[in-house]
Amino acid sequence: MLLEATNVSKAFGSFLAVSGADLSVDEHEIVGLIGPNGAGKSTFFNCLAGDTLPTTGRIVFDGKDVTRASPEAHARAGIGRTFQVPATFEDMTVLENVMVGAFLRHPHRNDARDHARRIVELTGLRPDQPGRSLGTPGRKRLGIARVLATEPRLLLLDEALAGLTPTELQEAIALVRRVHEAGVTIVIVEHIMEVIMTLTKRVLVFNQGHVIASGTPEAVVKDDAVIEAYLGRAHRRHEATR
Amino acid sequence: MPDCGGRQGRRGRAQQPMVVVQVIVGGLLLGAIYALFSSGLTLIWGMMNFINFAHGEFVMLGMYVALLTVVWLTGGPAIFAVAAAVALAALGVAIYFSLIRHVIRGPMLAQILSTFGLALLLRYAAFFVFSANFRSLPPNALSGTINLAGVYLPVAQLVAGVAAIALTLALHLLLTNTTVGSKLLAVAEDRTAAMLMGIRPDRMQALAWGLSAGAAGIAGALMATAYPWSPTVGETFGLIAFVVVALGGFGSVLGSLYAGLIIGLIQAVSAYWLGAIYKDIVVYGLFVALLWFRPQGLMGKA
Amino acid sequence: MKSIHSPHLRLLVLAAALLAFPLVFSSPFYRDIGVTFLLAAISASAWNIVGGYAGQVSVGHSMFFGLGAYTPLLFYTLFGWSPLAGIPVGIVLSVALAVVIGTPTFRLTGHYFSMATIAVAELIRIFVGTWDLVGAAIGLQGPAVARGWWDLTFRSELPYYYIFLAVLAVVLLTTATIERRRFGFYLRAIKASERAARSLGVPVRRTKLQALALSAAFTSVAGSLYACKTGFIDPDSGFGILVSVQMVIVAALGGAGLLFGPLLGAAILIPLQTATNTWFGGGGSGLTYILYGGIIVLIARFEPGGLFELWHRVRAMRRRPARAA
Numbered sequence: 001m002l003l004e005a006t007n008v009s010k011a012f013g014s015f016l017a018v019s020g021a022d023l024s025v026d027e028h029e030i031v032g033l034i035g036p037n038g039a040g041k042s043t044f045f046n047c048l049a050g051d052t053l054p055t056t057g058r059i060v061f062d063g064k065d066v067t068r069a070s071p072e073a074h075a076r077a078g079i080g081r082t083f084q085v086p087a088t089f090e091d092m093t094v095l096e097n098v099m100v101g102a103f104l105r106h107p108h109r110n111d112a113r114d115h116a117r118r119i120v121e122l123t124g125l126r127p128d129q130p131g132r133s134l135g136t137p138g139r140k141r142l143g144i145a146r147v148l149a150t151e152p153r154l155l156l157l158d159e160a161l162a163g164l165t166p167t168e169l170q171e172a173i174a175l176v177r178r179v180h181e182a183g184v185t186i187v188i189v190e191h192i193m194e195v196i197m198t199l200t201k202r203v204l205v206f207n208q209g210h211v212i213a214s215g216t217p218e219a220v221v222k223d224d225a226v227i228e229a230y231l232g233r234a235h236r237r238h239e240a241t242r
Numbered sequence: 243m244p245d246c247g248g249r250q251g252r253r254g255r256a257q258q259p260m261v262v263v264q265v266i267v268g269g270l271l272l273g274a275i276y277a278l279f280s281s282g283l284t285l286i287w288g289m290m291n292f293i294n295f296a297h298g299e300f301v302m303l304g305m306y307v308a309l310l311t312v313v314w315l316t317g318g319p320a321i322f323a324v325a326a327a328v329a330l331a332a333l334g335v336a337i338y339f340s341l342i343r344h345v346i347r348g349p350m351l352a353q354i355l356s357t358f359g360l361a362l363l364l365r366y367a368a369f370f371v372f373s374a375n376f377r378s379l380p381p382n383a384l385s386g387t388i389n390l391a392g393v394y395l396p397v398a399q400l401v402a403g404v405a406a407i408a409l410t411l412a413l414h415l416l417l418t419n420t421t422v423g424s425k426l427l428a429v430a431e432d433r434t435a436a437m438l439m440g441i442r443p444d445r446m447q448a449l450a451w452g453l454s455a456g457a458a459g460i461a462g463a464l465m466a467t468a469y470p471w472s473p474t475v476g477e478t479f480g481l482i483a484f485v486v487v488a489l490g491g492f493g494s495v496l497g498s499l500y501a502g503l504i505i506g507l508i509q510a511v512s513a514y515w516l517g518a519i520y521k522d523i524v525v526y527g528l529f530v531a532l533l534w535f536r537p538q539g540l541m542g543k544a
Numbered sequence: 545m546k547s548i549h550s551p552h553l554r555l556l557v558l559a560a561a562l563l564a565f566p567l568v569f570s571s572p573f574y575r576d577i578g579v580t581f582l583l584a585a586i587s588a589s590a591w592n593i594v595g596g597y598a599g600q601v602s603v604g605h606s607m608f609f610g611l612g613a614y615t616p617l618l619f620y621t622l623f624g625w626s627p628l629a630g631i632p633v634g635i636v637l638s639v640a641l642a643v644v645i646g647t648p649t650f651r652l653t654g655h656y657f658s659m660a661t662i663a664v665a666e667l668i669r670i671f672v673g674t675w676d677l678v679g680a681a682i683g684l685q686g687p688a689v690a691r692g693w694w695d696l697t698f699r700s701e702l703p704y705y706y707i708f709l710a711v712l713a714v715v716l717l718t719t720a721t722i723e724r725r726r727f728g729f730y731l732r733a734i735k736a737s738e739r740a741a742r743s744l745g746v747p748v749r750r751t752k753l754q755a756l757a758l759s760a761a762f763t764s765v766a767g768s769l770y771a772c773k774t775g776f777i778d779p780d781s782g783f784g785i786l787v788s789v790q791m792v793i794v795a796a797l798g799g800a801g802l803l804f805g806p807l808l809g810a811a812i813l814i815p816l817q818t819a820t821n822t823w824f825g826g827g828g829s830g831l832t833y834i835l836y837g838g839i840i841v842l843i844a845r846f847e848p849g850g851l852f853e854l855w856h857r858v859r860a861m862r863r864r865p866a867r868a869a
Contacts, residue, residue, distance in 0.1 A: 049743070075745030087740035089733055091801075100733045103726045104745035112726070150744055293655040295603075295662075345844055349735075350654045351800055352848035354601040355792070358658075359840025362789065362833055369830035477785070481666055484659050519674050526667035533648045533660055 002027045002185050003048070003079075003154055008057030009209075010043050017043040019209040021057075023187075025154070030176075030186045032196045032217070035206030036230055042084075042158070044206065045189050049081040049156050050074040061154065075104060080152030084159045086139040088131045095120055095127035097142055101149030119149050123175060137168045141175065148179065155179065157188040161195050173198060193221070205229065263393050265514045266507060271395075271403025272469075273506015278406040279461035279479065280486035281413050281498040282454030288493025289430040289450050290346060292353065296361035298480025300455045302368060304330050304462020305471050309377055318383050319401070319467055326463035327456045334455025338448045361480065368473035376470045384467050398468035406464055407499070413457060414495040426450055430493070478522065485529040488537070566705045575701035581814040582708035583770055588794035588806035589715045590762030594755040595792065596800030597719075597728065599735030600654065604661030605791050607668050608638040608760040610782030612767030614672070617684040617777055626694040627686055631768045638764035642756040650752045662785070669783035683778025686771060696772040704773050711769060715762050720803055731755055735801065763791075786833070793836055796843050799850030808851055 003025040010018040018040040025031050033041045046052040048059060050071040059067045061077055069077070089097045098116040099109075106112040120127045123145040125138065134142060140160055147155065161172045169192070176199060180186055190196055196203060196217050203220045205213040207229040213220050220226055283297045294300075304326040311322035337360065345352045384398040417423040428436040429446040436443055465471070486505050490497030505525060513521040566575045587609065594600050615637065616630030645664055649657040673681045690697040698704060722728040730751045733741040742748055771777045781787070794813050799805030820832045847854045 051739075051743075071739075071742040072745050072747055075743060081743050083740065083743070087737035089736035089740070091736060092732060096729065096732075100729050100741065100746065101744045103729060107726055109725055146740075146744060287655075291653060291655070293659055295658075341841065341845055345848075349848050350599050351595070351601055351796065352844040354603065354655070354658045355796060355840050355848070356844035358603055358789075358792075359837045359842075359844060362837030363841060364837075366830040366833040366837060370834060477666075481663055484663060488659075519670070523667060523670050523674070526663050526670070529660075529663045530667065533645075537648060537652055537656070 001025070002062060003187070004058075004060045005044075005048060006058050008044060008047055008054045008059065010040075010047055010052060011055045016209050018047065018054075021204075021206070021209075021211050023048075023204060023211075025185060025187060027153075027185050028180075028183065029202065030180055030188065030200045032200035032203040033187065033189045033206065034191070034196060034203060034220075035212075039206040039229070040209040041189055041206040045081075045156060045158055045187075048187070049079065051081075075150050075152075078151070078153040079156065080147035080150050080154070081156040082140070082143040082147055082158055082160045084162070086136075086143040088134065088139045088142055090130075090132040092131050093127065094125045094129045094131060094134070094142055094145075097131055098145050098149045101146040104150045116149055119145050122148070122178065124171075137164050137172070140164070141172070144175065144179070148184075152184060154185045154187065157186060157190075159189055159191065161190060161192060169194070260392055262514070264395070265510050267393055267395065268399065269507040269510025270503055271399050271506070272465075272510065273503040274403040274406040274410070275461050275465050275502075276479075276482055276486055276506050277499045277502025278410045278464070279458045280483040280490070280502050281410050281495040282457035282461075283483045284487045284490065284493055284495060284498050285413075285417075285426075285450055285457075286454050287487060289426065290342075290447060292342070292346060293357070293484075294454070295354070295357040295480065296364055296476075297357075297454070297458055297483050298476035298478065299361050299364040299368075300330050300334070300458035300476075301462040301465070301479045302471065302473060302476035303333070303364065304459030305377075305466040305475070306368065306372060306462075307459065308463035308466045309379060312379055312382065319463075322379075322466075323405075323460050323463040327460040330459025330462075331452040331456030333459075334451040334453075335448050337455075338451035342451065343444065343447070361476070365473055365476050368476075372473060374472055374474070376472045378470045379466050382467070396468055402464035402468050406461060409457070409460065410495065410499045410502075413453065414499070416453075417495060422449070481522075481529075482525060485525055485532075488529060488532050562709055566702055572701060575705060577814060577818055579701050579704050579708060579773065580818075581810050582705065582712055583766060583773070584790060584794050584814050585807050585810040586708065586712050586715055586769070587763060587766040587791045588798075588809060589712070589719060590759050590766055591791040592759075592795045592800060592802075592806050593719060593722070593731075593762070594752075594759040596795055596802070596805065597722075597731040597735065598752055598755045599801075600650070600752055600756065601658050601792070602661040602756070602759075603658050603788050603792060604663070604665030604785075605759075605763055606783045606785065606787035607641060607661070607665040608763035609767035609770070609787050609791075610665075610668065610672070610777075610779075611637045611641065612764030613771040613777045613782045614678055614684065614767075616768050617686050617771050618678055620686055620695075621679075621684050626692075627696055627768070627772050628694050631765065634764040634768050635761045638760040639757045642760035643753060646753045646756045650749050650756075662788075665783055665785065665788060669779045672783060673779040679778070681779065683776060683781075686775035688775070697775060704769075708769055711765060716803065716807075718758075718762075723803065727751070727754070732801070789833075789836060789840075793840050793843075796848070796850055797839065799852035800848075802850070802852050805850055805852055812851070 001024055003023070005021065005023040008018060008021045009016065021044050033045060035041045043052060047054045050066065050069050050073065054067060057067070058065065061079055064077060066074060066077060066079070089100065095116055098119050099112050102112040102116040106115050117127060123141050125141055125145060131142070144160060157176070161169060164172055173195060176186065188200065200217055203215065203217050204211050205220055205226050212225045212229060213223045279297070279301050283294060286292055286294055307326040307329045308322040311317050311325040315321065317325065341356055341360070345356045384401055386397050387394050388397050388400060417427060425441045426446050426449065428439065428441055429443045433443050482505065486498055486501045489505065490501030508528065509521045509525055512524040565578050569575065569578070591602065591605050595602055612634035615634035616627030619625040619630040620627050645660060649660045672678055678684060687695045687697045730741065730746045733746055734748055734751060738748055767782065794809040795806045796809070797813060798807060798809030817832060820835060843850065
């Protein structure tokens with residue numbers, strides 16, 4: 001068990017964003033987190049990533065308790081994450097962006113640069129391109145490259161594939177697959193069903209702060225509770241077509 | 243009207259030399275004015291996560307607008323107070339549209355430099371136009387002293403302080419009890435959500451700047467009735483506003499009210515006990531202590 | 545592709561020009577401008593480390609400058625020691641102050657840090673003005689006549705010029721080294737996006753503190769040099785807000801976050817300042833500072849990257865018509 005989150009809740013004042021969520025991830029899995037907007041999956045995700053402090057619950061990574069660990073400590077422990085809105089380091093080149101990540105495991109500049117270069121090649125970006133000149137797909141890819149440079153064992157992808165054209169989407173899916181094949185465990189928050197169906201073997205569905213279903217993607221989309229969550233009660237009678 | 247008798251009693255002092263009472267009351271009255279202009283600063287902070295380094299200069303300009311109104315239009319306190327409020331409110335809105343709106347989306351350096359440079363510009367422009375001499379308003383309806391239960395107070399100080407408290411409370415009520423106020427708070431809370439509800443964040447932020455500068459302006463005008471000033475006061479007021487906002491809590495107008503009164507009191511008592519030179523040291527020292535121990539202040543979010 | 549010798553050549557030319565300047569322009573007037581220029585460049589380059597590279601905008605850096613300025617003269621006044629003795633003490637005090645200020649404020653947003661720097665600088669200025677031990681409002685003086693080279697009291701500007709130049713070289717060399725290494729990358733990442741930097745394992749708070757401490761140390765040295773040169777310090781010339789303002793504007797004008805930005809800013813601002821002072825008479829005339837304020841606002845509004853950035857943009861625009869879109 002690489003990651004074990006038990007009974008995680010997060011309350012903002014009186015509003016309970018996440019309530020009693022559990023997640024276990026084995027090494028080399030790809031797990032998806034889906035659910036309608038405001039369902040709590042992003043908050044739960046941020047708890048896993050160390051950006052938000054859970055109100056209750058425990059998160060254990062590779063035997064270490066990271067419930068209250070800072071984002072920096074998460075990265076050092078081997079948990080990496082991307083951001084929904086990529087926070088590219090605008091004034092730096094692609095290579096320099098990735099080097100920031102590389103420095104975590106390679107404190108010396110030349111090692112960091114070589115390692116970063118390899119990652120940049122892997123993701124198909126151009127190393128000398130200024131960060132600010134990248135479009136959204138490039139920035140998302142850069143976000144992945146940057147965090148890969150920190151050599152994470154667990155990668156948390158936060159809607160990393162939203163806003164892409166069909167071609168870009170296929171490329172991005174292929175990239176995520178390559179990353180997975182390189183040995184990284186992945187937890188992915190996503191809206192795009194194609195991504196969930198093709199990449200993940202297991203899916204957790206959130207609604208109103210709770211996990212309402214869990215299983216293979218195929219099983220989950222047929223689940224009544226899931227359909228109701230997304231489409232409302234009236235549509236429960238119709239089955240989702242794939 | 244602040245209950246002077248009650249406050250003394252609560253602190254358990256039985257016998258009061260009148261001087262001490264005078265000092266305390268004077269401090270509270272000045273503190274009320276601090277509260278008024280600081281509420282403008284805290285409003286901007288709460289809405290936009292932005293500190294206006296030129297806020298003290300807005301107060302200073304309010305004082306000069308009051309002076310000019312009296313000299314050119316021979317108005318009374320009501321007139322020049324309104325003139326200061328209106329003039330500064332207009333300036334605030336103009337600054338928002340020409341400068342702030344642009345830098346708020348950019349790097350931190352630009353944000354800090356923008357109002358910092360503005361402060362310099364306004365301060366030294368005032369030096370240039372008005373010279374460094376200290377000014378006072380010519381005699382007006384608020385001149386003279388009044389005797390309240392043995393305490394001698396300049397009428398101007400009393401009226402200014404009371405008016406300041408009233409205006410600060412009015413601002414607080416505006417924010418919490420009116421439609422406009424809730425729109426302002428909505429933008430402060432979540433810009434995108436406010437946009438989706440049909441509120442225009444740009445307009446609300448401009449309004450906030452107008453209110454903030456207007457509050458500073460009228461505070462300046464009120465202060466001008468009772469205390470002499472020169473272009474340098476802006477720097478001190480700006481720092482006092484920081485301390486008040488830090489103590490009262492960023493974003494909380496009510497917090498500014500409490501904090502302003504407290505700071506005014508502390509300042510007056512320090513001047514009395516330790517000497518006039520130390521009054522600012524104590525206030526800034528309080529700020530440093532706040533930094534370390536309670537940056538979110540009495541009532542706000544950090 | 546440019547020849548690889550080009551940037552080195554330019555550097556060489558710059559160094560040669562700086563070295564030769566006081567020999568070519570040998571009147572006291574020009575040498576004094578040169579010394580003032582170097583001092584401004586040193587202070588601004590020191591500020592640049594934390595304000596330009598890391599993006600933590602301190603507008604109260606005079607607190608470090610003043611500490612560095614007072615300690616040498618204090619040791620001379622109290623014990624008759626050479627001002628040199630005070631320089632390391634100034635550095636230690638400044639670094640300690642940096643840690644005291646940075647630790648609580650770096651937890652909060654950038655605006656809070658800036659606010660704190662002004663308030664602390666003012667606090668120290670007023671306090672020093674009331675403390676008799678350090679001369680209160682009158683200030684302190686240095687050796688009127690040199691007892692030896694170690695008093696750093698020279699009649700000619702020339703030794704000051706070369707000492708300052710050496711210190712500037714040290715500051716720039718340090719900055720250049722930082723730029724190439726992990727620390728420099730981390731600084732720039734923090735400036736660009738603290739959140740992203742954290743997620744990549746950057747120890748944000750620690751890095752910011754280190755940057756502030758380093759910057760404080762160099763600024764303190766600048767203050768010490770100033771005190772040795774002028775032989776006099778008082779609360780305003782040490783801790784005044786205009787001292788802080790000058791550091792910021794010099795760096796920002798040339799290009800904050802760039803190695804030679806402060807140098808460029810100083811090269812423009814110091815002659816300009818000398819000119820306006822001569823035209824308008826005296827530093828307190830206000831007109832110079834109206835100009836300063838106006839320049840700062842313009843930089844903030846139109847070109848936060850400073851003149852270097854402006855130059856790059858103009859060059860890029862000129863190139864564009866020649867290439868296919």
